Amino acid sequence: MRTRLPLAWLALYRRRRMLAVLAVGLFAFELLIVVVATTVPTESIFGPRQDLPVPDAFQAFSGSSGEVTLASYAGLLGAGLVHPFWIAMHLTAVGSLAAAAVAADVEQGTIELIVVRPVSRLRLLAERAGALVAACVLLHLAATLAVFLGVLAVPRLHQAVRLTGVVAAGVLGIGFSLCVAGPVLAVSAAGRRRGQVIGAGIAIGAVGFAVNFLALAWSAVDFLRFLSPFHYYVPADALVRGTVPWASLAVLLAVGAAGTVAAGRLLVHRDLAP
Amino acid sequence: MTAQPAIELEALSKRYGPTVGIEDLDLEVRQGEVFGFLGPNGSGKTTTIRCLVGLLTPTAGRVRVLGLDPLADHRDLAPRIGYLPGELRLYGELTGAQHLRLLGDLQGAPTPRRDELCRRLDLSARDLDRPVAGWSRGMKQKLGLVQALQHDPEVAILDEPTEGLDPLVQETFFALLDEAKDAGRTVFLSSHVLAEVQRTCGRVAIVRSGRLATVQAVEELRDARARRVRLTFAHGVDRDRVPVAAHWSPAWSERTLRLLVEGAEVVPALRRLLELPVTDLAVEEAGLDEAFLAFYRQAEAEAGTVGGRSA
Numbered sequence: 255m256r257t258r259l260p261l262a263w264l265a266l267y268r269r270r271r272m273l274a275v276l277a278v279g280l281f282a283f284e285l286l287i288v289v290v291a292t293t294v295p296t297e298s299i300f301g302p303r304q305d306l307p308v309p310d311a312f313q314a315f316s317g318s319s320g321e322v323t324l325a326s327y328a329g330l331l332g333a334g335l336v337h338p339f340w341i342a343m344h345l346t347a348v349g350s351l352a353a354a355a356v357a358a359d360v361e362q363g364t365i366e367l368i369v370v371r372p373v374s375r376l377r378l379l380a381e382r383a384g385a386l387v388a389a390c391v392l393l394h395l396a397a398t399l400a401v402f403l404g405v406l407a408v409p410r411l412h413q414a415v416r417l418t419g420v421v422a423a424g425v426l427g428i429g430f431s432l433c434v435a436g437p438v439l440a441v442s443a444a445g446r447r448r449g450q451v452i453g454a455g456i457a458i459g460a461v462g463f464a465v466n467f468l469a470l471a472w473s474a475v476d477f478l479r480f481l482s483p484f485h486y487y488v489p490a491d492a493l494v495r496g497t498v499p500w501a502s503l504a505v506l507l508a509v510g511a512a513g514t515v516a517a518g519r520l521l522v523h524r525d526l527a528p
Numbered sequence: 529m530t531a532q533p534a535i536e537l538e539a540l541s542k543r544y545g546p547t548v549g550i551e552d553l554d555l556e557v558r559q560g561e562v563f564g565f566l567g568p569n570g571s572g573k574t575t576t577i578r579c580l581v582g583l584l585t586p587t588a589g590r591v592r593v594l595g596l597d598p599l600a601d602h603r604d605l606a607p608r609i610g611y612l613p614g615e616l617r618l619y620g621e622l623t624g625a626q627h628l629r630l631l632g633d634l635q636g637a638p639t640p641r642r643d644e645l646c647r648r649l650d651l652s653a654r655d656l657d658r659p660v661a662g663w664s665r666g667m668k669q670k671l672g673l674v675q676a677l678q679h680d681p682e683v684a685i686l687d688e689p690t691e692g693l694d695p696l697v698q699e700t701f702f703a704l705l706d707e708a709k710d711a712g713r714t715v716f717l718s719s720h721v722l723a724e725v726q727r728t729c730g731r732v733a734i735v736r737s738g739r740l741a742t743v744q745a746v747e748e749l750r751d752a753r754a755r756r757v758r759l760t761f762a763h764g765v766d767r768d769r770v771p772v773a774a775h776w777s778p779a780w781s782e783r784t785l786r787l788l789v790e791g792a793e794v795v796p797a798l799r800r801l802l803e804l805p806v807t808d809l810a811v812e813e814a815g816l817d818e819a820f821l822a823f824y825r826q827a828e829a830e831a832g833t834v835g836g837r838s839a
Contacts, residue, residue: 260633268621363617367675370581371634372606525584528615 261368261381265354266388272350273389276343277396283343284397287334288404288411291327296410318490327414331401332490335423341459344393344431349455351389352438353448355382356521360446363528375521383439383514390431398424416496423489425498429506430487434458436513443517444524458483483509532595534559534683534714535580540589542575548738549575553589555733555743557716562709564729564746565718572738573718574614577687580716581611593683607637610676614687614718616668620661624651624671627660631675642678648700649673665692673701683714690724702728754814755794757787762805771800783807788814 257263266273316324316332323329334340356378359365368378402420405411434455441454462482469479479485486502535557542549550572557563567573578584579591582598582605591598596605618627628646632639646656649670660668669692676684690698705728708715719725725732726746734741761770761783772778776787776797789797794811802809 257633260630264619264630268619362619363613363615364619366578366583366611366613366617367631368634369583370606370609370611371631372603372636373634374603523585527578527583528617 259381259384261373261378262385262388265351265382265385269350269354269389273347273392276347277393280340280343280393281396281400283337283339284334284400285404287331287337288401288408291330291334291411292404292408294327294330316490319485319488322490322494327411328419328490328493331405331411331415331493332423332488334401335397335427335489336463336484336487338463340397341463344390344427345434345455345459346452347389347393348386348431348435348438349452351382351386352435352442352455353451355379355386355439355442355517356526357442357445357451358448360526360528361448365526365528369526375526376518379439379443379514379518379521383435383517386435386439387432390428390435394424394427394431397427415493418496419493422492422496422498426487426489426492426503426506429503429510430483432510433483433486433506434462434510436510436517438513439517440513440520443521531559533557533592534561534594535563535716536590536592537576537579538590540576540579540591541587542572542579542584543587548572549584550579550735551738553735553740555740557714557731559714560709560712561731562705562715562717562729564725564732565716565735566720566722566725566732567718567735567741568720571735573720573735574687575738576735577614577685577716577718580685581609582606607635607679608682610679610681610684610686612672612676612684612686612689614691616672618660618668618671621659623659624656624663624667625653627671628656628675628678632678635679637679639678641680642674645674645677645704648704649697650700666694666697669693670697673704677704681713683716684708685716687718688720689717690719690721698724754788754790756810756812756814757789757794757798757801758784758808758810758812759787759801759806760784760808762807765804770804773797 315336316322316329318329318332322332324333356365359368369375398420401423402417405415405417405420437458438451438455442451445451462484465478466482466484469476469482469485483506486499486505488499488502491499533556535555537553537555540553540555541551543551553572553576565573565576575584579586580593580598582602585599593605594608598605622630628639628642632642646652651667651670651674655663655667660671663671669689673686673689676686690701693701702724705715705717715728717725717729729746731743731745732749733743757776763783765783767780770785772785772787773793776789776793779786787797798809798811
């Protein structure tokens with residue numbers, strides 16, 4: 255164990271079992287979604303009148319901005335990528351790794367051993383943020399690989415969904431995780447308890463989903479959807495288009511970057527004692 | 529030309545909201561000195577130390593270690609200091625060896641003393657290959673000492689270093705301090721165990737309730753310290769007629785009276801006491817513990833917060 259990035263290594267090493275379980279879980283879950291989708295015959299996918307509009311609120315469950323209906327293969331696969339189970343697993347990883355950035359070490363008292371070394375606080379944050387990005391990429395790779403293999407293996411799905419779209423959805427998923435991770439990192443940089451950080455991650459995910467659903471269901475608060483990461487994380491659209499919606503990805507990454515910058519500012523100016 | 533002090537604190541204050549951690553602390557530690565920092569729990573020792581190593585930002589005042597600001601010059605200063613936290617916390621799932629490598633990597637400097645320190649502190653290779661979650665407190669403390677000293681720092685800042693160490697390992701630790709002093713290293717050692725400070729330090733600062741009470745050479749403190757006086761009176765002596773002051777902490781046991789009398793008062797006190805029929809007398813130098821307590825007692829009396837202690 256001699257590494258150039260000891261702080262990133264430490265964060266990942268200590269959570270290696272959790273990450274392995276989450277990666278396997280996500281792979282299995284997405285594979286299950288693929289299997290379930292293939293059980294729906296093409297001719298009967300939610301009945302003969304597919305031209306009838308599905309209520310807007312259901313877009314929240316299909317991961318689309320409106321161009322993909324839940325009553326389609328892309329919609330079903332997209333639903334697997336915004337499913338509460340998928341969200342919970344990603345938020346678990348983001349919350350845990352973000353907490354590991356600063357707050358967990360402050361809570362445990364191990365921060366004293368680290369920051370008295372010639373390690374700048376920004377390096378601490380950068381390495382821990384790097385570990386968080388690596389964990390997010392790993393989990394999205396697992397989920398994307400399951401969908402990719404399913405689409406590749408089942409002709410009906412392949413006709414409805416592009417393989418490049420699967421990759422694009424995975425890239426957008428990474429953007430979603432980083433969007434949540436940035437503000438949660440800021441909470442970690444200012445906080446003293448792991449629970450605060452994990453709670454912040456869950457709150458952002460849950461409130462974001464609820465706000466998007468509410469905005470789609472109730473036109474009077476339609477404008478609120480722009481505040482939710484789920485408005486920009488539209489995997490079903492990416493599956494159909496075959497390309498990354500760059501503008502949405504840019505918004506997600508910008509929020510993540512802003513949160514990370516805020517985390518740096520907070521960390522530099524705070525007391526770091528248990 | 530005067531050598532630059534190893535540690536300089538000027539009017540250092542640290543407050544946590546309304547709570548005072550340390551207030552207006554002035555202190556200077558010379559290079560090559562083993563300096564004791566004494567005080568009871570909650571007196572501000574750990575707060576001061578955390579300001580020294582850059583964990584806390586002072587509310588007011590100035591901190592310099594080897595002429596550098598622990599916060600602004602952190603990257604230049606940190607390689608030159610070794611630090612043992614007062615409440616050492618480790619990563620339970622890592623082994624001792626993994627800890628030393630990790631912290632050595634973060635130190636970014638060679639660790640020439642690692643093997644020697646592990647051997648002298650009796651940390652075997654077998655111990656080091658076990659996760660520290662299963663270690664005793666003493667073993668963890670030994671690991672803490674190794675990580676603090678393995679890179680042979682110019683200034684070692686050790687917060688309660690002997691906590692949890694067995695007497696044999698404490699002896700080794702005291703030998704390490706002597707060697708550090710001989711090698712011109714500076715050691716800043718906080719403790720509430722006065723005997724270890726008496727044994728290892730040249731000068732001592734005493735803090736109380738966040739304020740510096742005194743800085744003295746251990747020898748000066750020793751000279752000023754109280755004496756333990758034990759008198760046995762003949763049968764029939766009326767206790768109420770024995771001229772004792774309450775602040776001498778009189779304690780009766782049948783006909784025997786024990787007192788703790790401050791240095792300057794010993795001779796006049798004995799003159800008066802020996803006017804009574806005394807069958808036995810013993811006068812001993814009080815240890816630093818009693819000197820320390822006497823010092824607090826005096827400070828409290830001056831502050832008018834408490835009266836003399838009763839037997």
